[in-house]
Amino acid sequence: MPSNEPTLKWLSDVSVFKVNRLEAHSDHRYYKTMEEAERQAPMELRHSLNGDWKFSYAVNAASRVQEFYKAEYDTRGWGDIQVPGHIQLQGYGKPQYANTMYPWDGLDAVRPPAIPEESNTVGSYVKFFEVPANMGNGPVFISFQGVEAACYVWLNGHFVGYSEDSFTPAEFELTPYLQEGANKLAVEVYQRCTGSWLEDQDFWRFSGIFRGVYLYTVPELHVQDLRINAGLDAAYQQGTLTAGLSMATAADALVKVELKDEAGMVVAEDEVQAVGGKAAFTLQAGTVSLWSAENPYLYSVCISVFNNGGELVEAIVQRAGFRTFELKDKLMLLNGKRIIFKGVNRHEFNSRRGRNITKEDMIRDIIILKQNNINAVRTSHYPNQTLWYELCDEYGVYVIDEMNLESHGSWQKMGAVEPSWNIPGDKPEWQDIVMDRAVSMLERDKNHPSILIWSCGNESYAGEVILNVSHYFRKTDPGRLVHYEGVFHNRKYNDTSDMESRMYAKPADIAEYLESQPDKPYISCEYMHAMGNSVGGLHKYIELESRYPQYQGGFIWDYIDQALVTKDRYGEEYLAYGGDFDDRPTDYSFCGNGIVYADRTVTPKMQEVKFLYQNIRLVPERDAVKIINGNLFAGTEGLRLEYRLYREGRQIFKGEQEVAVAPQAEGRIPLALPEVSGAPGEYTLAASLLLKEAELWAEAGFETAYGEHVFWIEKAETAADQEKVMLPAAGEFRVIEGDVNIGVTGRGFAALFSKQAGSLVSLCYGGREMIATPPAPLFWRATTDNDKGTSLAYHAGGWFAASLARSCTAVRLETGKDRATVTFDYAFSISRELKTRIEYTVYADGKLRVRMVYTGAAGLPDVPVVAVSFRMSADYGESDWYARGPEENYSDRAYGARLGRFRRKVTELPSPYLVPQESGNRTGVRQVRITDERGCGLQIQAAAGEPLECTLSPYTAFELEQAAHPYELPKVHYTVVTIAAQQMGVGGDDSWGAPVHPEYRIPADQQLEFEFWVTAAVPEA
Known part of the structure; x- marks a missing residue:
């Protein structure tokens, strides 16, 4: 054990990660009366220290105020900071986003366990408090629920303790150092410590006291730790409740236990004598209601502790769910049934407060999960606040509880596996610090029925250290299974995980594994990388559930965009990503992977998730x-x-x-x-x-x-119908062919075609111009994040050029009794074979039929889209659809879209992804109206039985392509109309190289033809 004299050497000493910290224990609540316990009243024996603290910031240890903790040091001149909260979000330093690399990569050449010194920021906190009268004369403790990443604690000038591990509680006893009246609590928080090598998660790098802080006391007889198991018999019907409790002292006590159902009826009860501070009991509950995500039935374990005088000293109500989770016949079974995890990975995140999230945030999250058929969460990649597990128990969500371990940058560099200096690996000196994180998680969270699986952390390669953690989980808590994905990279440590767990494996690769007679069931601990416009092809994973019993679901990456609210140079708020705070190194917008936006509104991707889940x-x-x-x-x-x-x-x-x-x-x-x-x-x-x-x-x-x-x-065709087909369109019209233009006019309409521009340049209905920019062939879409991951612009950039410029090689006019057809042929520089024809037929009644023929060419990359696109004035900013919707959908993400009619303003159709990109598409378009507020404008109709794809947007594909943030887009002047025969899917197997599945791509060498009708839209009755 280290000496009690604090030293900065602890920060880089792998053997020192706690000094005077209390041992981890269960997170149960305790009260003075059973009535308070049963209604889960605010805990009288706790006193919050949240709120304003005095604060001083230093860029490194050398520049910190070194003696601020002393009783005589005056901090009245310091500024204030809010606790809980991140230092970097309150005006000190800057947040930094990094994915796999360590945040000091390229800035400091340290290797573990050494840490960067010049950039190790320090936050010095001071809080004055008086011990509340209701705490009496009992011992007083302090609980820090989350401090990133290392903290030294003093009270009234006396050193109290030291702790690492950002995501589990650090608790210390204050009793010896308390004084009458005001007490000075001083906390020194360092952003970097040895533990930082184990906290290389894909998230924003913050520091500070970011979870709640409170004082607490305990009664004379106190249950320090409670371990409950609500198990079932072999038939999954009869319940047996076993529990063990450890008192804070070795005193004897009488413990009365009642098991109550949701109606408050006593199901079973017992009295046991705690001897030497230990007690255990077993209750036979008979036939019980089972806990599951479908029916999260919770019983109440009511524990009353009496002293020798028969007085009630402490009351505890711990909620319990009877359930059995097991690995049997190579399947994971819940209460005897094969479970399918329809899951999501979830960071604790708020766009204004970072990882300092509130009860309201958590309840909003749990409601979104339940409303969208998501039944499971992986706490990526650290233990969450206790309240989250309580909500999962109550609402019904399965949990993979993941310990605070990720050392990604120590073994994977730019995607390549290179574990030459991987930690913790097989290094025995790292065993204790890693095991401490496992113990802290399990001991706190062990009584939550929602937790089915313990996870040994994330993306830390493999080795003896993590294998030993898995043995600890199994030995200490045999009623749960153990997860770890990293063994996929080193099969020597295959026994670390009870299940085969992979990240971003393609459906075909998963099927190959499942057809190999495997010994373990399979889950995708991360799949469907939901970055930007993504989640295409989710159905391919869902289809595995019915084909392979050992396929037991997966967890989408991830739940919420990690974007922070900040302001641009003009004072307007926007959602920022890596690099926007001048943070370097950074991984830029890779933090935007959510199926909900950073403001907790759901993205269009959720439409597909809800349906398929x-x-x-x-x-x-x-x-x-x-x-x-x-x-x-x-x-x-x-x-x-x-x-x-x-x-x-x-x-x-x-x-x-x-x-x-x-x-x-x-x-x-x-x-x-x-x-x-x-x-x-x-x-x-x-x-x-x-x-x-x-x-x-x-x-x-x-x-x-x-x-x-x-x-x-179908309509039964009559002779009258046949005759009607032969009749010309009603109305008189004129065709005027000039030297440069071809005009076609009739009652209430006029169309003008330019031989010089090579397109339709004007279309008027009722004297109102509908065309702001002439229609042109379009083969390019604004690249999505997944497109960028496959280097689409590099491989298929020729389609960008073909969309910007073309050569009109021929213009032809054909006239008939009731119609005139103007045809434009186009050639393109990217291939002599590539041809496109757009044919406009104007009828005497004002209808316009547009037909596009795409004649492909060999040797070209797949086409992103085959479409006609033009611009209207932004005055035509209303839309009314008969299509698949209501949210955006694509060829590989349309299972959740339903056929119907819906209305949206054009400005509401693009999806506000962090980086502007292709969005807002609808498939199965039968009809769309683009109108002004009075209902006048254009109506576009697909040919019968040949629905189209369509996108309406205030921006062209090229404007979107050039913008890195929404504020970089131009002011709205136009409504951009894009009508496509087909657009490629969006993909989503991953965002760094996985292509869209072949059936959702458009081979360049095929021929495509499509047509649509354009008419005047008039106000509907």
């Missing part, structure tokens, strides 16, 4: 709906079936009925629908399952599952 599948038919209940434990009794019939996107019928489909079963429900055979058109039968009653996470009527069936009723 739903446990219950609805498969409508013409007159029925098949319900496939994939729940493990819950039937459909709490849901009602609502079904709606639409014709051409407009609802014509709505009905509902009760349904009863048992878990792991399916049923076919006949529907009483109106007769529609006499009304031809496109029909959609949509079915939803809605909550009958409100849940913690949603109101009654909330939709949990959805399915639809689209079908056509």
Whole structure:
């Protein structure tokens, strides 16, 4: 053990990571009365020290105020800082974002366990407090719930203790150093320490006291640690509650235990005598309600501690869920059923407070998870606040609890595995500091039923040190499994993990593993890298669930964009990423991987996640709906079936009925629908399952599952119909061919084609100009983050050039009795073989048919998009769609989109990703109207049975391409209309090289043809 004289040498001494710190213990709450305990009242025996602290900042240890902790040192001239909070978000220093590299890479040549000295910032905190009267004469302790990354603590000039590990509590006893009246608490926080080599997570690098701080006392008889196991018999029906408790002192005490159900009824009870500060009890609970994410049923373990005089000294209520999680027959089973993790990785993050998140943030997160069918969270990559686990217990979310360990930069450099100086590896000197992190997590969190798996950390390669951690987890807590992905890189340590866990493996690679008769089940601890416009191809992973029993789900990377609110040079707030604070080195926008934005609004990607993650599948038919209940434990009794019939996107019928489909079963429900055979058109039968009653996470009527069936009723063709087809379009029109222009005019419309510009240059309806910039072929989209990861601009940049410039090689005019057709042929510099033709046919009644023929060429890279694009005035800023929506969707991310009619302002259609990029596309477009506020403008109609893709945006692909932040985009002047035969998918297997799957790409050497009709849009009745 180190001496109690504090020294800066501890910061770089791998053997010193705690001095005088209390041993880790369970996070149970304790009260003076059982009534307070049962209603989980604010803990009277705690006293918060959150709020304003005096503060001094130094860029390194040499420039810090060294004797500030002394009782006589006057800090009244110092500034204030908020606790909890990050130093770098309160005006001191700057935040820095880095992914895999250490934040000092290239700035300091240190190797572990040494640390950078010149850049090791120091925060000196002072708080004056008086011991609250309600704490009586008992001992007083202090709890720091999270300090990044190392702290020295003094009270009234006396050294109290030292701690590392940013994400588990550091607690110390203050009693010997307390004095009457005001007490001076001093804390010195260092951004770097030996532990920083173990905290190389993909996140913003902050420092400071960023979680809550409180004083606490304990009664004369106090349960210091409580370990509860609520297990089941072999039939998963009968419950047995076992518990062990350790008192703070070796005194004897009488302990009374009651197990109560959710109604408050006592299920079982017992009295035991604590001898020498230890006690244990076993309660037979009989047939119990099981805990799962589907039905998170919690019992209350009520513990009363009495002294020798029979007085109640302490009351504890610990919530418990009866469940069994096990590895059996090479499958992970919850209560005997094969579990599928429909998960997400989640950082603790707030766009204004960093990792200092609030109860409101957590409740918002848990509601979003539950509403979008996400049943599991991996705490990437550190233990979270205690409240998070309590919420997961209560709301029903499965948890992989991950210890605070990541040493990514010590073994992987720019993607290459190079573990020459990997830590902790097999280095015995690192065993204790790493094990301390495991112990601190397990001992605090062990009583939460939501935690099914302990994780040995993240991306730290492999070795004896981490293997020993896994042995500790299994020995100490055999009721849970152990996870670690890093063994994938070194199979010598395969026993570290109970499951095969990989990151960003392609679906085909996963299938190959599962077909090899593996010994372990498989999960993707990280998959579907959701950076920017992503999550394309998620369905390929979901399809593995039914094909391979050992495929047991995965965790999307990740939940929330890690973007920080700051201001641009004009004082306007925006969401910033790495480098925006002049932080170097940095990994720039790689922090933007969320399926929710940094402000906790959901992204369009969630539309796909919710649909593909739903446990219950609805498969409508013409007159029925098949319900496939994939729940493990819950039937459909709490849901009602609502079904709606639409014709051409407009609802014509709505009905509902009760349904009863048992878990792991399916049923076919006949529907009483109106007769529609006499009304031809496109029909959609949509079915939803809605909550009958409100849940913690949603109101009654909330939709949990959805399915639809689209079908056509053809019109019986008559002789009159045949005759009508032969009639010319009504109306008189003129065609004027000039030397430079071709004009086609008629009643209420005029079109002008320029031989010089090689395009349609004017289209007027009712005297209003619709064309601001002439239509042109478009083959380029603003690169997404995933496109950049595949170097699309490098490999396929020719399509960028082809979209900017073309040569019009021919203009032809053909006239008929009721129509005129102007055709433009285009050639491109990137290939002599590449040809495109756009054909405009103007009819006498003012309709315009646009037909594009793309004749591909061999030897060119895949085409990002084949489209026609033009600009209208931004006055036409309203849109009304009959398409797949309501949120953006792409060819490889359209399962969650539903066919319908929806309205949006054009400015609301692009998605506000951190870096401007392609967004806002809709597939299955039958019709779209682009109008002004009065409803006048253009209507674009796809040919019958040949829906299109369409994007409306205030910006061109080239304007988006050039902007690194939304504030760099121009002011809105236009509505950009892009109508495509096809756009490539967005991909998402990863964001650093994984291509879009072949079926969602556009080979350059094929021929594509598409057409659409343009007419005047008039206000709808």
